[in-house]
Amino acid sequence: xxxxxxxxxxxxxxxxxxxxxxxxxxxxxxxxxxxxxxxxxxxxxxxxxxxxxxxxxxxxxxxxxxxxxxxxxxxxxxxxxxxxxxxxxxxxxxxxxxxxxxxxxxxxxxxxxxxxxxxxxxxxxxxxxxxxxxxxxxxxxxxxxxxxxxxxxxxxxxxxxxxxxxxxxxxxxxxxxxxxxxxxxxxxxxxxxxxxxxxxxxxxxxxxxxxxxxxxxxxxxxxxxxxxxxxxxxxxxxxxxxxxxxxxxxxxxxxxxxxxxxxxxxxxxxxxxxxxxxxxxxxxxxxxxxxxxxxxxxxxxxxxxxxxxxxxxxxxxx
Amino acid sequence: xxxxxxxxxxxxxxxxxxxxxxxxxxxxxxxxxxxxxxxxxxxxxxxxxxxxxxxxxxxxxxxxxxxxxxxxxxxxxxxxxxxxxxxxxxxxxxxxxxxxxxxxxxxxxxxxxxxxxxxxxxxxxxxxxxxxxxxxxxxxxxxxxxxxxxxxxxxxxxxxxxxxxxxxxxxxxxxxxxxxxxxxxxxxxxxxxxxxxxxxxxxxxxxxxxxxxxxxxxxxxxxxxxxxxxxxxxxxxxxxxxxxxxxxxxxxxxxxxxxxxxxxxxxxxx
Numbered sequence: 001x002x003x004x005x006x007x008x009x010x011x012x013x014x015x016x017x018x019x020x021x022x023x024x025x026x027x028x029x030x031x032x033x034x035x036x037x038x039x040x041x042x043x044x045x046x047x048x049x050x051x052x053x054x055x056x057x058x059x060x061x062x063x064x065x066x067x068x069x070x071x072x073x074x075x076x077x078x079x080x081x082x083x084x085x086x087x088x089x090x091x092x093x094x095x096x097x098x099x100x101x102x103x104x105x106x107x108x109x110x111x112x113x114x115x116x117x118x119x120x121x122x123x124x125x126x127x128x129x130x131x132x133x134x135x136x137x138x139x140x141x142x143x144x145x146x147x148x149x150x151x152x153x154x155x156x157x158x159x160x161x162x163x164x165x166x167x168x169x170x171x172x173x174x175x176x177x178x179x180x181x182x183x184x185x186x187x188x189x190x191x192x193x194x195x196x197x198x199x200x201x202x203x204x205x206x207x208x209x210x211x212x213x214x215x216x217x218x219x220x221x222x223x224x225x226x227x228x229x230x231x232x233x234x235x236x237x238x239x240x241x242x243x244x245x246x247x248x249x250x251x252x253x254x255x256x257x258x259x260x261x262x263x264x265x266x267x268x269x270x271x272x273x274x275x276x277x278x279x280x281x282x283x284x285x286x287x288x289x290x291x292x293x294x295x296x297x298x299x300x301x302x303x304x305x306x307x308x309x310x311x312x313x314x315x316x317x318x
Numbered sequence: 319x320x321x322x323x324x325x326x327x328x329x330x331x332x333x334x335x336x337x338x339x340x341x342x343x344x345x346x347x348x349x350x351x352x353x354x355x356x357x358x359x360x361x362x363x364x365x366x367x368x369x370x371x372x373x374x375x376x377x378x379x380x381x382x383x384x385x386x387x388x389x390x391x392x393x394x395x396x397x398x399x400x401x402x403x404x405x406x407x408x409x410x411x412x413x414x415x416x417x418x419x420x421x422x423x424x425x426x427x428x429x430x431x432x433x434x435x436x437x438x439x440x441x442x443x444x445x446x447x448x449x450x451x452x453x454x455x456x457x458x459x460x461x462x463x464x465x466x467x468x469x470x471x472x473x474x475x476x477x478x479x480x481x482x483x484x485x486x487x488x489x490x491x492x493x494x495x496x497x498x499x500x501x502x503x504x505x506x507x508x509x510x511x512x513x514x515x516x517x518x519x520x521x522x523x524x525x526x527x528x529x530x531x532x533x534x535x536x537x538x539x540x541x542x543x544x545x546x547x548x549x550x551x552x553x554x555x556x557x558x559x560x561x562x563x564x565x566x567x568x569x570x571x572x573x574x575x576x577x578x579x580x581x582x583x584x585x586x587x588x
Contacts, residue, residue: 037414047461
């Protein structure tokens, strides 16, 4: 491949092949290395271009238009969709439901997973089995988890109401009651998300130098003191990471909502992504759905950016 | 004192396990009962029956759904491994103008949630005629910043001297990539593969949008179909389908749990 090029190069009077390079040679080499680099990058860049950057730009474009049923822009409306969103009670409602949902799921998921990771971190006979059990919900897909919880919540024959009746309570229509639906979905979500969070926190715990615990023990620190003075500070980058990941996941919740409540009752569980889905693919309002999607993009970009900044600082610090 | 502590620890571990496993066990038990037994509120099947499993395969194309999910998840995984490892290789070993700029472009994609692009993507897939085709379910997920990032971290661990030696011996970049870099990165590749497979198997919104035909529908959408069609007395069938649908990912997770725990952290915190 390089031979014709080499011949041409050899006609240029240059004494040592690597010491003095002519400008043209250097440029050719740069172009060649650039071409080679791009060959390796082009699958990624092409795919990102077609399925990420183009659609992101297109979402921005659509957000300032009215569209027809096929998603073609019909009439330029400027920022009207955004203004309408800000004045729309159901937008604020879905924002509120999303925030409440995140507040219900994220801290609980992280706290429970942290507890489980602490339990599973100690070396004991058969601990591997427990680790596998704790991580197992990661293997539960959204569909499987949702149908199981849906059945457990079933007002007539589900196990939860049977237990409630057994202890003398009145049965509740968990998923059909405005006051309980979001909590019920949140509980199912926490269960689904424990697996991955647990696994990441356990890995974080295992990265902590065991000799630190040794010295803490020699210094006579109790288990709880060790937890606060050694474990939590050293695990804080991991804790922060899993919290942001869970938060982003919570903001993107869709599957379990579609299975369990379809955004109801009376929009009680109409979280952000579900609202976007309905606006776009049920109502065919692609323009206003795009505006909502951009709001979500902005929120998630800020959260992710903060995560990067924080993680970066941690790395420098170490 | 020591024994008391160990006992307490085991008791806690078992209690937590019971709570976590309960929904799965419940689904399994219910799937083994006929309709009347489920309605009677029994928790333990008097005598197990497999009628629900038979029905799940007969009433719905569950086998087809499972195959579709498997094929789609497998193809997404393979594609991701190829695309991500090629890019990561360029970012670590090759020197070319604009390399770092392109790396930031790839990392920046992490800021964009999938939902912000889903509407135009849906329209693109429609325009390409890929609705109800495997391609529409697979190709958009091949490029993945997390995969590039994870593999880049791994490739950076490979001593640069190896690359220089390979260059001196006249080994081309692509051969070096195939013969040296990939075999040395098995752990990370397996981590990414397990993660991608679970992630792809779990996909819900996208298959819901781009398929409406049983021939290509994945098992998640299949479960949704079953659940909407079934009436209360057939919950056993739905549970049987759920049990079958959880088996592949659960087995994969059991096999790859250790690997995943070690590998994911490498990409996450470094």
